[in-house]
Amino acid sequence: MRPGLFVLSATVGLSISVFSLSALAAGEKREDDGKWLTPDDTITYNVKEDGAVDWYTYNGFRRYHSECHVCHGPDGMGSTYAPALIDSIKNLDYYDFAEVVMSGRERKLADGSSSIMPAFGDNKNVSCYGEDIYAYLLARADGAIERGRPRKRDAKPEGAKETESACH
Numbered sequence: 001m002r003p004g005l006f007v008l009s010a011t012v013g014l015s016i017s018v019f020s021l022s023a024l025a026a027g028e029k030r031e032d033d034g035k036w037l038t039p040d041d042t043i044t045y046n047v048k049e050d051g052a053v054d055w056y057t058y059n060g061f062r063r064y065h066s067e068c069h070v071c072h073g074p075d076g077m078g079s080t081y082a083p084a085l086i087d088s089i090k091n092l093d094y095y096d097f098a099e100v101v102m103s104g105r106e107r108k109l110a111d112g113s114s115s116i117m118p119a120f121g122d123n124k125n126v127s128c129y130g131e132d133i134y135a136y137l138l139a140r141a142d143g144a145i146e147r148g149r150p151r152k153r154d155a156k157p158e159g160a161k162e163t164e165s166a167c168h
Ligand code: HEC
Pocket: 064, 067, 068, 069, 070, 071, 072, 081, 082, 083, 085, 088, 092, 097, 100, 101, 105, 106, 107, 115, 116, 117, 118, 120, 126, 133
């Protein structure tokens, strides 16, 4: 009779989802891996009590100031050339915003010239971060963050790193 060796290996994976019941109350935003979403699942911003903004909003600040501020003015305040996006954003949902930013827009003015918003669909510094720029402008429009670079921010979420490398 040969001795038998039985090895029992049990791997128990526990996955626990913890969510706040209060976040389910009507109209409240929720967090998903560092990204803040409205009840209808579009991007929004978050500012903690110590002033730290979520990473996406901070990234939106950076992208805005590298690609948009030359025309739309610092901090979304507008210029003689292009509208103040901190006002525009109040009337634009994310999808309308993304449409204008990706496809551009041209409007004929009374004097025969054109007011042109260039298309950014081919510019990955913008097209990969449309949500971030939107979140930043929302935070500015609501007065949740001051002018200038936010002093504190959350760490970059894993999801942001993955989305970024997939987009570029
Ligand atoms: C070369 C100048 C220029 C740059 C750069 C630019 N814009 Fe514009 N943008 C304009 C002009 C001019 C308009 C107004 C177009 C019109 O009259 O309809 C406009 C309009 C818009 C609108 C619509 C506003 C409204 O009230 O309906 C949005 C949204 C917008 N831009 C977002 C952006 C974002 C985001 C960026 C950076 C990624 C950007 N723009 C960069 C010139 C620019």
